[in-house]
Amino acid sequence: MNYAILRTAKLKTMGNIGGSLAHNYRTIETPNADPNRTPKNHHSVATPEAVKKAIQDRLPEKRRADAVLCIEYLITASPEWEGWGTDKEAEFFERAGQWLSEKHGAENMAGLSIHRDISTPQLVAYVVPIDQKGKLNCKEFLGGRVKLSQMQTDFANTVTDLGLTRGKEGSTAKHTSIKAYYHDINHARDFRITTEPPKPELFESKASYGEKVISAVIEQIEPTVKAANSILMDYEKARIDKSVAEESYETLKKRVEPYLIATKGLNQEEITRINEAMQLESRKIAVDKDKIK
Incomplete structure (x- = not known):
């Protein structure tokens, strides 16, 4: 069984965001990335500084001190999926980007990258969690198990015809998909x-x-x-x-x-x-x- 995998991280400070971007744009040493393949990576925004500015420009002046400033999405699929390196891969990432844009609004998409210099390609997106009222509201998107579970289901439904599926709902399904993502780490080194x-x-x-x-x-x-x-x-x-x-x-x-x-x-x-x-x-x-x- 091949799984569609979606994970999220909450970035609460510009320091957190900067550190993530440095890894994403390979401006710091990334041992698990092949530098010969790094030029094949794609970034919708040319530089990490530009992504940071895009995030800052969307942030409201009034916000809680502990507010989540940005959601980092990581989207990929099982390493064994036969779609890697084919037209299905391009379609998978295109649908993932469209799904995020529809969920959050294109104006809140600060940057999107596709990494092809690692063993299993992945998409990383930086999204400012602005709700329909124009407020910074991460809870609206990631609050609670029910919302997270529904989000996993919604995304999987958009790529099921590509030969990918969502595991059974509940902790076992979540563990199975993450286990698949870490398969190459756990067994190849x-x-x-x-x-x-x-x-x-x-x-x-x-x-x-x-x-x-x-x-x-x-x-x-x-x-x-x-x-x-x-x-x-x-x-x-x-x-x-x-x-x-x-x-x-x-x-x-x-x-x-x-x-x-x-x-x-x-x-x-x-x-x-x-x-x-x-x-x-x-x-x-x-x-x-x-x-x-």
């Missing part, structure tokens, strides 16, 4: 680092063989370092996302257990230093690889 040095050629110099060994090692461990960074990001996102299935969350938690043990008892500053060191090491691998080339 491994932390183990194993390297196998190449055999030296007859009469090959030590310098030449040394460069060959370095190149081979870098090539073999680079995917693992990037995967480790990616899983940590996915785990952190899952940790704060209450809609993620318990099974998917626990699977991610088990895969990052070495990291969790290593950082246990450290303060936030020390953890940040470790995370930065990991990212630096990943960048060094890329630089060293380029030098060898």
Whole structure:
């Protein structure tokens, strides 16, 4: 069974929005994205700054201090769906954008992006939750289980003829669809680092063989370092996302257990230093690889 998947996140500050946009527009390191395919991504608005301005322009002057300023939608489908890479994919994303526009009004759509540089393509949209009275009112759209469930059903009904379905209503259905979305994360990556040095050629110099060994090692461990960074990001996102299935969350938690043990008892500053060191090491691998080339 292939599922239509729709998730939402409430962004309450411009800082939250800026952080999300940086990831969405790939202006920060995104380990699970293939930079060679990033040019294939599509953005309805050219820059993250322009999206931010569009959001600010729609916000009413008078609003609650804790108000949700923007809803971030993520829309995708099961990784196994046969529509990926075909005309069905384009139709799926076109209908998703139209559905959001009709639900919220085109004037409240601050930006829409399609990512094709990751294993399963996805659409991300930024919507200012203005209700029919012109007020900032996220609760009108996402308030309560009934509304969220109906929203899932409404969207699935718009793409059912593309070979996608909504799971059975209730927690089991929600968990199944999220589990499908995280399938590639839970099963396609491994932390183990194993390297196998190449055999030296007859009469090959030590310098030449040394460069060959370095190149081979870098090539073999680079995917693992990037995967480790990616899983940590996915785990952190899952940790704060209450809609993620318990099974998917626990699977991610088990895969990052070495990291969790290593950082246990450290303060936030020390953890940040470790995370930065990991990212630096990943960048060094890329630089060293380029030098060898």
